[in-house]
Amino acid sequence: MSPFAKKGDIWIVGAIVLTAFLIWLFYDQFGSAAYADIYEDGAVVRTIDLSKAQNETFTVNGVTIQVKDHTIGIIDSTCPDKLCVHAGFLSKQNQSAICLPNRVAIRLRGGGDAEYDTIVG
Amino acid sequence: MLSARLRAGNIFEERGHMSEKARKAYTFIGIGLLICVLLALMFLYHRNRQANTPVQSADFVMDTFVSQTLYGQADPQPGYDLLHALEGKLSMQLEGSDIARVNAGAGEWVPVSEETFDLLSRCPDYAALSGGAFDVTIAPLTGLWDIGGEAPAVPAQGEIDAALKKVGIAGLELREADRSVRLTKPGMGIDLGGIAKGYALDLLADLYEGAGITRALVNMGSSIWLCGAPPKGEYTVAIRDPFEPQGGGYAGVLALSSCFISTSGTYERYFEQGGVRYHHIFDPATGYPAQTDLVSVTVVADSGELSEVLSTMILMEGKARLSENLARYDAVAIDGTGAVYASDTLAGKLTLSEGFEPGVAP
Numbered sequence: 001m002s003p004f005a006k007k008g009d010i011w012i013v014g015a016i017v018l019t020a021f022l023i024w025l026f027y028d029q030f031g032s033a034a035y036a037d038i039y040e041d042g043a044v045v046r047t048i049d050l051s052k053a054q055n056e057t058f059t060v061n062g063v064t065i066q067v068k069d070h071t072i073g074i075i076d077s078t079c080p081d082k083l084c085v086h087a088g089f090l091s092k093q094n095q096s097a098i099c100l101p102n103r104v105a106i107r108l109r110g111g112g113d114a115e116y117d118t119i120v121g
Numbered sequence: 122m123l124s125a126r127l128r129a130g131n132i133f134e135e136r137g138h139m140s141e142k143a144r145k146a147y148t149f150i151g152i153g154l155l156i157c158v159l160l161a162l163m164f165l166y167h168r169n170r171q172a173n174t175p176v177q178s179a180d181f182v183m184d185t186f187v188s189q190t191l192y193g194q195a196d197p198q199p200g201y202d203l204l205h206a207l208e209g210k211l212s213m214q215l216e217g218s219d220i221a222r223v224n225a226g227a228g229e230w231v232p233v234s235e236e237t238f239d240l241l242s243r244c245p246d247y248a249a250l251s252g253g254a255f256d257v258t259i260a261p262l263t264g265l266w267d268i269g270g271e272a273p274a275v276p277a278q279g280e281i282d283a284a285l286k287k288v289g290i291a292g293l294e295l296r297e298a299d300r301s302v303r304l305t306k307p308g309m310g311i312d313l314g315g316i317a318k319g320y321a322l323d324l325l326a327d328l329y330e331g332a333g334i335t336r337a338l339v340n341m342g343s344s345i346w347l348c349g350a351p352p353k354g355e356y357t358v359a360i361r362d363p364f365e366p367q368g369g370g371y372a373g374v375l376a377l378s379s380c381f382i383s384t385s386g387t388y389e390r391y392f393e394q395g396g397v398r399y400h401h402i403f404d405p406a407t408g409y410p411a412q413t414d415l416v417s418v419t420v421v422a423d424s425g426e427l428s429e430v431l432s433t434m435i436l437m438e439g440k441a442r443l444s445e446n447l448a449r450y451d452a453v454a455i456d457g458t459g460a461v462y463a464s465d466t467l468a469g470k471l472t473l474s475e476g477f478e479p480g481v482a483p
Contacts, residue, residue: 009153010148010151013152014152014155015157017156017159019408021159021162021163024163037177037179039179039180039186039374041180041181042179042180042181042182042201049137053130057441076476081270083367086367086368087365087367087368087369088368088369090369095369096186096188096369098186099188100181100184100185103181105179105181105186107177107179107188114357115357115359115371115374116357116358116359116371116374117338117351117356117357117358118190118338118345118357118358118359118361118369119341119354119358119359119361119369120340120342120343120344120345120358120359120361120383120384120419121342121343121360121361121362121363121366121384121386121389121417121419
């Protein structure tokens with residue numbers, strides 16, 4: 001007798017398939033974390049998962065970047081105007097801090113708490 | 122019949138009427154169908170996710186941080202290549218560019234690329250549209266003031282007067298026959314800083330739409346192209362807070378799709394001397410930064426070039442001509458008190474942030 005013939009087995013198989021499907025759906029939908037992409041000259045030189053990140057400070061092409069309490073910001077730069085430092089610490093999707101003279105930028109993606117898709121001006 | 126089998130209960134209800142063999146077969150078919158349906162759902166869902174998953178990238182081009190968000194697994198590199206190539210033609214700072222050669226050869230006819238000629242050919246129209254305010258031959262003044270430079274200072278009046286003599290759109294001549302451009306007087310110069318990014322977005326839009334891209338968002342700082350619309354309905358575009366431009370704050374959010382947006386502001390680049398703010402948008406009539414009672418103007422248009430020209434023009438014309446401009450164009454203007462004036466066409470799409478109040482243009 002085939003094992004599939006039993007009523008109980010069918011329910012078990014069905015339940016496993018359904019559970020797997022739901023888990024996959026759940027992870028796909030809600031598994032997105034907030035990432036900080038750090039760009040230097042157009043290339044992403046580092047990506048930090050802010051939800052898991054430890055506090056640290058590092059430098060990219062004259063720009064000092066700090067990760068603090070799951071936020072990220074530029075705390076110092078060799079550029080004359082330091083506009084990038086004034087951008088403060090970023091925590092929400094689509095926020096960015098840009099240092100044009102040193103060609104370094106931080107941009108946040110994912111996380112699902114965006115206040116806007118993009119900013120102009 | 123098939124749908125009846127899919128409902129697992131039916132298989133068992135009917136078992137009394139079926140042979141052992143048939144029951145097994147139905148069971149196999151039932152489980153097989155369930156798995157097939159789930160796999161098909163997963164596939165469709167995944168394909169939909171892929172179409173809606175943004176591919177984000179960025180580069181430093183044309184003196185700005187350009188970020189592209191493309192959907193449907195599109196490659197952003199051709200876009201960056203286009204922008205770099207265009208910068209090599211339109212930048213006044215890059216040696217060997219069309220504009221650098223035209224400026225250096227002022228007084229002589231200089232052959233230029235198709236794109237440069239195309240853009241320059243419309244610049245006299247923009248000067249006329251703005252009553253002379255939007256003038257790409259402003260380079261002698263921007264060079265003299267050097268707003269973004271190491272130690273900007275108000276130049277001597279004599280220097281300003283001398284520079285003013287070398288500014289004027291009438292001194293820009295175009296010759297179609299050999300696609301050449303001439304500035305009539307030595308010392309004249311073209312500065313496309315107030316229009317190049319908008320034009321670049323127009324060319325980028327042509328490239329992407331030609332490649333079949335139906336959804337994208339390209340941000341060039343003060344100008345944006347929105348291609349198509351997101352599944353939620355519209356893109357949300359924040360207008361930078363003109364009073365705290367570096368803090369990431371915003372004056373309000375516009376809900377928009379399929380359009381070009383540009384913002385001009387007196388807060389973007391400036392220096393202060395003797396308590397006076399000197400910003401980077403010059404009035405070719407006075408030789409000084411444009412006197413305006415607005416601090417930020419955002420224009421929505423169906424061309425990037427036009428949105429840039431209009432945002433600068435409306436900012437320069439100030440409140441005096443604001444109600445007329447808001448009626449004619451799709452714009453949002455902010456004054457020094459945080460009052461926000463919007464065209465009727467945009468008022469319903471605009472959500473203001475705290476500290477900003479709707480105003481009524483005089």
